[in-house]
Amino acid sequence: MADRSIYVEMKDITKRFGSVIATDHMNFEVAKGEIHALLGENGAGKSTLMNMLSGIYIPDSGHIFIDGKEVRITSPRDALKAGVGMIHQHFKLVDVLTSLENILLGYKTGLFVRKKEQKIKLQQLMEKFQLDVDLDKYVYEMSVGEKQTLEILKTIYRGARILILDEPTAVLTPQETNKLFKIMRRMKEQSCSVIFISHKMNEVMEIADRITVLRKGKTIATLEKESTNPQELTELMVGRPVDLSIKRIPALSDNIVFQVRNLSAVNEEKVEVLKNISFDMYEGEILGVAGIAGSGQKELCEALAGLYPIKQGEIIFKGENLAGKSPKEFITRGISMSFIPEDRLGMGLVANMDIVDNILLKQYHHSKGIMVQRKPAAAKAEEIVKKLEIQTPGIKEPIKNLSGGNIQKVLLGRELDSHPELLITAYPVRGLDINTCLKIYDILNEEKKRGVAILYIAEDLDSLMGLCDRIMVISNGEITGIVDARKATKEQLGLMMLGNKEVHHAV
Amino acid sequence: MQFRIVIKSEIGKKKRVLIFLGSIIAALIVSGLFLAFLNLNPFQVYIAMLQGSVGSVYRIEQTIIYAIPLIITSLGVAIAFKMKFWNIGAEGQILMGAFMASYFALNYSFLPRFILLLIMFFAGFIGGAVWGIIPAFFRAKWGTNETIITLMMNYVALKWVVYLQYGPWKDPNAFGFPKIANFAKNAVLPELFGVHIGWIIAVLLTIFVYFFLNRSKKGFEIAVLGESVNTARYAGINIFRTIIFAMVLSGGICGIVGFIEASGVEQTLTKDITGGVGYTAIIIAWLGALKPQWMVLASLLFAILIQGSSYIQSAFGISAYSAQLLEAIVLFFVLGSDFFTRYKLIIDWPSLLRRTKENGK
Numbered sequence: 001m002a003d004r005s006i007y008v009e010m011k012d013i014t015k016r017f018g019s020v021i022a023t024d025h026m027n028f029e030v031a032k033g034e035i036h037a038l039l040g041e042n043g044a045g046k047s048t049l050m051n052m053l054s055g056i057y058i059p060d061s062g063h064i065f066i067d068g069k070e071v072r073i074t075s076p077r078d079a080l081k082a083g084v085g086m087i088h089q090h091f092k093l094v095d096v097l098t099s100l101e102n103i104l105l106g107y108k109t110g111l112f113v114r115k116k117e118q119k120i121k122l123q124q125l126m127e128k129f130q131l132d133v134d135l136d137k138y139v140y141e142m143s144v145g146e147k148q149t150l151e152i153l154k155t156i157y158r159g160a161r162i163l164i165l166d167e168p169t170a171v172l173t174p175q176e177t178n179k180l181f182k183i184m185r186r187m188k189e190q191s192c193s194v195i196f197i198s199h200k201m202n203e204v205m206e207i208a209d210r211i212t213v214l215r216k217g218k219t220i221a222t223l224e225k226e227s228t229n230p231q232e233l234t235e236l237m238v239g240r241p242v243d244l245s246i247k248r249i250p251a252l253s254d255n256i257v258f259q260v261r262n263l264s265a266v267n268e269e270k271v272e273v274l275k276n277i278s279f280d281m282y283e284g285e286i287l288g289v290a291g292i293a294g295s296g297q298k299e300l301c302e303a304l305a306g307l308y309p310i311k312q313g314e315i316i317f318k319g320e321n322l323a324g325k326s327p328k329e330f331i332t333r334g335i336s337m338s339f340i341p342e343d344r345l346g347m348g349l350v351a352n353m354d355i356v357d358n359i360l361l362k363q364y365h366h367s368k369g370i371m372v373q374r375k376p377a378a379a380k381a382e383e384i385v386k387k388l389e390i391q392t393p394g395i396k397e398p399i400k401n402l403s404g405g406n407i408q409k410v411l412l413g414r415e416l417d418s419h420p421e422l423l424i425t426a427y428p429v430r431g432l433d434i435n436t437c438l439k440i441y442d443i444l445n446e447e448k449k450r451g452v453a454i455l456y457i458a459e460d461l462d463s464l465m466g467l468c469d470r471i472m473v474i475s476n477g478e479i480t481g482i483v484d485a486r487k488a489t490k491e492q493l494g495l496m497m498l499g500n501k502e503v504h505h506a507v
Numbered sequence: 508m509q510f511r512i513v514i515k516s517e518i519g520k521k522k523r524v525l526i527f528l529g530s531i532i533a534a535l536i537v538s539g540l541f542l543a544f545l546n547l548n549p550f551q552v553y554i555a556m557l558q559g560s561v562g563s564v565y566r567i568e569q570t571i572i573y574a575i576p577l578i579i580t581s582l583g584v585a586i587a588f589k590m591k592f593w594n595i596g597a598e599g600q601i602l603m604g605a606f607m608a609s610y611f612a613l614n615y616s617f618l619p620r621f622i623l624l625l626i627m628f629f630a631g632f633i634g635g636a637v638w639g640i641i642p643a644f645f646r647a648k649w650g651t652n653e654t655i656i657t658l659m660m661n662y663v664a665l666k667w668v669v670y671l672q673y674g675p676w677k678d679p680n681a682f683g684f685p686k687i688a689n690f691a692k693n694a695v696l697p698e699l700f701g702v703h704i705g706w707i708i709a710v711l712l713t714i715f716v717y718f719f720l721n722r723s724k725k726g727f728e729i730a731v732l733g734e735s736v737n738t739a740r741y742a743g744i745n746i747f748r749t750i751i752f753a754m755v756l757s758g759g760i761c762g763i764v765g766f767i768e769a770s771g772v773e774q775t776l777t778k779d780i781t782g783g784v785g786y787t788a789i790i791i792a793w794l795g796a797l798k799p800q801w802m803v804l805a806s807l808l809f810a811i812l813i814q815g816s817s818y819i820q821s822a823f824g825i826s827a828y829s830a831q832l833l834e835a836i837v838l839f840f841v842l843g844s845d846f847f848t849r850y851k852l853i854i855d856w857p858s859l860l861r862r863t864k865e866n867g868k
Contacts, residue, residue: 305741307741326743326745327741327742327743328743328745330743331742331743347735347737347738348741348742349738350730350731350735350738351734351735352734353730353731357727360727361731361742364727365743370724370725371718371722371723371724372724
């Protein structure tokens with residue numbers, strides 16, 4: 001990359017939200033034809049900075065130059081005119097419309113839409129960037145990956161030459177991620193620029209040309225990928241040396257606390273989503289669950305917490321079969337489930353309520369009388385905020401105003417606080433920065449020490465192999481094997497995730 | 508782009524009050540223009556409205572009598588609204604409550620007054636509660652749309668009372684006039700400080716609903732369920748039971764309004780007993796942001812507006828339609844002001860001026 005001409009330059013950008021400075025005189029530049037990663041902890045100002053480039057926020061002060069000319073971006077439309085398009089974490093698509101209709105929606109091309117003409121134009125674009133989109137497919141029929149590709153096509157079609165991707169891989173399977181990377185490289189070849197916001201160090205190291213690190217609203221450094229490494233990047237991000245290794249503490253006992261026998265469940269369409277699932281869990285053990293997204297993880301979680309109707313099978317907790325009991329009875333016996341869905345809020349928390357009321361949600365059952373007691377819940381809230389370093393103006397803050405990572409900490413803090421004996425946790429580190437991830441692993445390990453059996457469902461194989469004692473692999477609602485996490489290899493797990501049962505060595 | 512609409516972040520209480528006051532002033536100015544058009548002095552009219560609604564002890568009593576059903580009904584619907592259950596069936600629930608209370612009033616007037624009124628109170632509650640359970644059951648069991656069902660049930664209740672009034676319950680001593688017999692003295696609510704004791708019920712219910720929504724376990728469950736069904740399920744809340752319970756309470760409280768209006772105001776059952784309160788209460792519940800203390804205030808202001816505008820009809824010879832137009836203007840501005848608590852209008856003056864200049868050329 002010898003001829004690196006600057007495409008986008010953001011100079012001295014400051015933005016305040018009330019008393020909080022989100023970006024403090026930030027500088028940022030992107031060259032033509034490069035993939036530039038933006039790295040930082042939750043709340044470092046990555047999304048705010050990019051939202052200003054794409055016209056969602058307007059900077060309080062500072063200048064933006066595109067192709068050498070100063071531009072004033074006050075709306076997404078202005079941004080697109082200047083060639084900037086952003087793909088958000090939550091897709092802006094209309095479910096009941098087709099790809100083509102979504103692309104043309106709200107985009108004025110004259111009095112008539114002239115679908116045929118547009119279709120030809122789109123096909124040319126798709127060829128140029130090697131995007132694979134079925135223009136006549138309805139959005140509700142699409143997988144997450146397909147929706148994302150459609151968003152990219154839509155944005156390019158509307159004139160974007162600088163594409164901002166906000167944590168695009170958080171919701172993708174490894175295969176879909178590879179596909180996305182191919183698209184990104186192709187865009188680079190076409191001398192477009194891609195800005196890639198991510199928490200995942202290995203992805204950043206794989207795809208980025210240059211990396212800009214942000215911390216607490218300030219630009220810390222811009223580095224060439226070749227001349228840096230994950231350790232250095234993490235330290236820049238966090239501001240102090242960090243031990244990146246995940247600790248695994250040895251499992252405690254061979255006391256079985258939880259047994260699942262021949263568990264099967266069907267969904268509303270009568271499709272079997274869990275097939276004859278059987279496994280045991282020991283006291284003080286972390287049992288990992290690996291699988292391609294949508295292999296039955298959600299249904300398994302819900303079934304084990306009494307939230308999903310099961311067709312047959314037994315859920316035996318300390319000798320008692322809980323199958324068919326109400327969710328409340330699961331809770332009172334000390335089974336706690338925390339599922340972090342893609343939108344982080346859909347389950348377990350109430351966005352419009354404050355931290356106290358969200359803590360109260362799992363406590364109010366226990367208090368006597370018909371009234372709720374907010375005082376103990378408020379004390380708990382203070383305690384959890386302090387212990388997990390949750391960033392919030394106060395415990396009376398509606399949690400929808402907190403950042404994603406902090407919301408997750410509230411949920412996890414509450415679940416752990418109920419002192420469960422069995423903790424089911426799905427995607428607890430989804431979308432979190434490394435430092436917070438490590439913090440959460442520590443918390444889980446602490447619970448493990450206390451003798452809690454933990455079912456840990458995750459997508460990231462590295463964390464599964466580092467943290468867990470055993471890993472159970474499911475594919476298509478079926479267990480394809482349970483392996484010792486110390487001896488497992490990624491290849492072996494990958495094959496099992498695809499449904500291959502032969503490779504496992506029973507433990 | 509010359510102007511656009513931006514979502515505001517949460518605004519403070521002070522600003523909210525200022526926006527509310529601003530909307531009232533704007534409404535007074537616009538209705539003032541309308542009154543000036545009718546060759547009336549707006550200031551005189553406004554002062555007369557106040558005189559007509561709170562100008563004497565008697566008028567204050569009348570205004571309070573008007574406010575009582577508004578307060579209680581808005582309390583009732585607020586419980587359902589908190590659960591995001593769109594109960595627009597308060598009209599029907601009031602009518603059924605009135606019907607049930609009237610049944611005892613007409614047939615058991617030999618009972619001692621206190622006992623009879625107590626029975627009528629609970630009969631009213633049950634009448635409304637039953638009318639609330641039906642849509643709640645369908646919604647909880649099969650996910651039907653409660654808006655449509657509660658609305659349709661209003662008409663069922665109305666026609667039922669009309670049938671009684673023109674048929675089996677028609678007073679034989681009314682010279683063929685289709686009306687139901689007046690209640691015996693025993694079945695009429697006594698007065699305290701010049702107003703039937705429905706006002707005491709209203710005060711007690713306001714306190715009850717306040718504590719119910721803010722402090723009770725059930726109230727908490729209803730709020731959680733209203734925010735997110737998934738979260739409610741996850742927290743071990745029994746969704747079916749909670750929906751039914753909330754609607755028993757919501758419908759029941761509306762049913763009490765039926766009892767109060769039949770016993771304390773009309774002293775009989777008529778098809779017009781609701782006077783549209785069931786619909787007005789929906790507006791009040793929203794104006795008061797589902798908070799009991801604010802809903803009481805909104806009900807009182809509303810009653811003042813209605814009483815005042817009916818007074819100026821006779822005092823200034825304004826037609827009923829013009830008076831209603833004034834009410835509508837006030838409502839329009841007050842409800843419309845909600846827009847400014849949520850959104851911000853940004854006008855891009857430079858480009859607007861440029862555009863105007865270009866057009867000028």
